[in-house]
Amino acid sequence: MKKTLLAVAVAAALPAAAFAQVTLYGVADIAVSKITDSDANMSANGGGNNGNSRLGVKGTEDLGGGLKASFNYEMAVNPETGATDSSTYQRAAWLQLDGGFGSLRMGRSLSPSFYGVANWELTGTANYSAQYNTFGAAGGATRNNSAWAYTTPNFGGFSATLGYVMDADNGGNSKIDANAVYRSGPMVVALSYNKVDGSGSAGWALGGQYNFGMGVVAASVIDQGDQGAGIKGYTLGGGTKLGPVAVVLDIARVTTSGLESTNYLLEGKYPLSKATFVYGTVLRFDLADKTQTSFGIRHNF
Numbered sequence: 001m002k003k004t005l006l007a008v009a010v011a012a013a014l015p016a017a018a019f020a021q022v023t024l025y026g027v028a029d030i031a032v033s034k035i036t037d038s039d040a041n042m043s044a045n046g047g048g049n050n051g052n053s054r055l056g057v058k059g060t061e062d063l064g065g066g067l068k069a070s071f072n073y074e075m076a077v078n079p080e081t082g083a084t085d086s087s088t089y090q091r092a093a094w095l096q097l098d099g100g101f102g103s104l105r106m107g108r109s110l111s112p113s114f115y116g117v118a119n120w121e122l123t124g125t126a127n128y129s130a131q132y133n134t135f136g137a138a139g140g141a142t143r144n145n146s147a148w149a150y151t152t153p154n155f156g157g158f159s160a161t162l163g164y165v166m167d168a169d170n171g172g173n174s175k176i177d178a179n180a181v182y183r184s185g186p187m188v189v190a191l192s193y194n195k196v197d198g199s200g201s202a203g204w205a206l207g208g209q210y211n212f213g214m215g216v217v218a219a220s221v222i223d224q225g226d227q228g229a230g231i232k233g234y235t236l237g238g239g240t241k242l243g244p245v246a247v248v249l250d251i252a253r254v255t256t257s258g259l260e261s262t263n264y265l266l267e268g269k270y271p272l273s274k275a276t277f278v279y280g281t282v283l284r285f286d287l288a289d290k291t292q293t294s295f296g297i298r299h300n301f
Helices: 002-011 112-118 130-135
Strands: 022-035 041-043 054-064 067-076 092-099 102-110 143-151 158-165 175-184 187-196 203-211 215-223 232-242 245-254 261-271 276-285 290-300
Touching: 112 158, 112 175, 112 187, 112 203, 130 232, 130 245, 130 261, 130 276, 143 175
Parallel strands: none
Antiparallel strands: 022 041, 022 054, 022 290, 054 067, 067 092, 092 102, 102 143, 143 158, 158 175, 175 187, 187 203, 203 215, 215 232, 232 245, 245 261, 261 276, 276 290
16 A cells, blocks of 8 residues: 555656656564563564564666666664664665666665575574574675675576675775575575675685475575684574474574584564564574573564
């Protein structure tokens, strides 16, 4: 309904060919969360949430000859207080050209490293992900400012994205952020890579997921290099459905000497509709000897 109203409103100001391609969308996510030695509290855009609440607008224009232009502006909204980030479109602000050559994106966007991990991570990169709370995007940034990102066409299931931030846009040190993804039927394998010039060894992650129909398994090996805290390790997990409830058990093991530890996540999700689900989680932080539990609801619109 909201998307239809937006289209009608924009129709008054734009040509018919353009207004039908503009979409308003968002997420509302609120949970009750508790971590060891702390009181339970309402959580919005926190570690106990499935994801951060957001409001965005995106659109695409057909330029002809197989070429398209698209854009995305996305802001974080805290449903607990109504606040937004100090940088209004902190989540996304980019322009993209698509064609037979692939796509070229310019601006602020999720990093290719993050997209690589998202291909196989079992929770859909939830805020409470054991993998992401342990290793992040292989030590790299979740989002990059002033980034150029070229994505190849799909070659028989293979595609790759090369992201680059120029020296002057990154404090005098250029950045490379990339991924390579292979998808075939129920299997996907993805490599993430990132490195800032002059910062030492690169960060990388190699992971894969296989869907058996009745369940899914995923595993990865990760080395943050000098781009993060320098930790190394692996993840291993699986998910299945128990009736309508989707269950995930994921383990993230740090193997770096002196930091050996195992974090794990148990997640359950129950759909109330195609757009809304409730979730409950237990996330264990081994080295900190703390456990985070949460119960929440998420609505996508």
